[in-house]
Amino acid sequence: MSLEFIDIDIDLLNRIEKDLYKENSFMCDYTKGILIMWNDFYKYQVAFIDDNNFILRAKFDENSNNYSYYFPFGDDYLKGLKILNEYILKKKEFPLEFACLSSEHLEILRDYYKNYYFTYDRMWSDYLYLNNDFVEFKGKKYQSKRHHKNRFSKNYPNVRFIKSSLEDRDEISKCIDFIDEFKKSKIFNRIGEKEEDEAKYILNKLKELNFELYILYDEDKIIGLSVVEIVNDCLFDHIEKCDKSYDGIYPYFVNQIATFNKDRVKYFNREDDSGDLGLRYSKEEYHPIEMIDKIALTVLNNLTYVEEINDFNVNHEISLKKIREIDKRDYFLLSTDKKRNKLRGYDYNKDLKPGQIADENYFYDVVLNDFKAKTGISWMIFYQDKFAGEIIIYNYKNDNSLELGIRIKEEFEGKNIAFSAVSYLLKWLKEEVKLSKVNMKCFKENKKSDALITRLNFEFLDEDETFKYFELTLN
16 A cells, blocks of 8 residues: 555544554653644654554654654554555655654564664653652652742742633633743744744644643733643643743742642653753753653665565566465475585575474575565576576665675576576666665685676675675665
């Protein structure tokens, strides 16, 4: 199937929120609040695979046209990965990049793709706290917060904390005015300025999003507001703005929000610090129980996107086909041909485990398992519909390269089969897979293979006691 991506909006988010929350590992990037607040900035899109599975993506790098993809949502992530790989290969949107991964998702992708690079940026890690810690501010580590909260209560006895009904449009308008004043009082970077604008948008959509609004009033004056989304047993504080001229207002406000929700949630997520060192220091002072790292992974070899082995017609006489049950006997005879293996400098017996028998099923299963494990692809070569040999790509590397090998049955030598088959496959690897390099090697005594590789314009790299090594740059 072909993925069709559509832009997200509030209606779509409300439709998929249960699946978003299933994947939530206390990470704010899986909440409706983040997705709708940053939608204009990161261009979130969704593609539905079926009623139970979908793919979410975003443009996190404004200097690149590439999207970053979330781990597939739904009840069948393997189906999602397979379809995503087919999409990437078809569109040639290389490399595939994943973002906002949990450590659990990372391990799945590392095992699935084999060739990858992963990292995370501390500035985007969420601060996760125990809600009850904010209710009590108990112990020595919270001494200063407890002091500030108590002093605030004493100094500003007329301040009141409320949960807005969301029905009072005048109150919402006052909140928007408060955001405008807050914006004037600070110097923002581009992201920070965008956040203030989006905060006003969210305030007008609270009811549609099913969010909650908490306000601090000093008499009739708004001095603080917070927009909260509750997901399962975690409270996400998406927007938190206070008038800092009121000494101790932030610890007081956090305590009031936590206390109001003490019977509803266990955790309190205050999201990331965006690299603001002042904000980092402030959030660290509240003593998070965990930093929720958001991991990014880039797939480094395009062959790992191949989910199906295509058959190829090289010309009217030569074809390449994935192995079939009926090929078992021919492939076994090729694989155990002592003369052929000697010319390859290879002894298959070295790969056998104790007690393992190299029969027809053994060699057949090796081909299937290598493809399943994304470590190699073998095609059976047919000449005039007769089994003539094998061509294999393997040893995928992180520089988007691989190794290629070929063997032809003795009775089919001298018919230009090897040159035609390899030439065709190299073209496919270059044009369709966008591979960077291909390596080949030959047993030093195998003059025919040496001549074939040279004819294919591979560059000689090196040699050792057994092999000569060659390389061909494709792009």
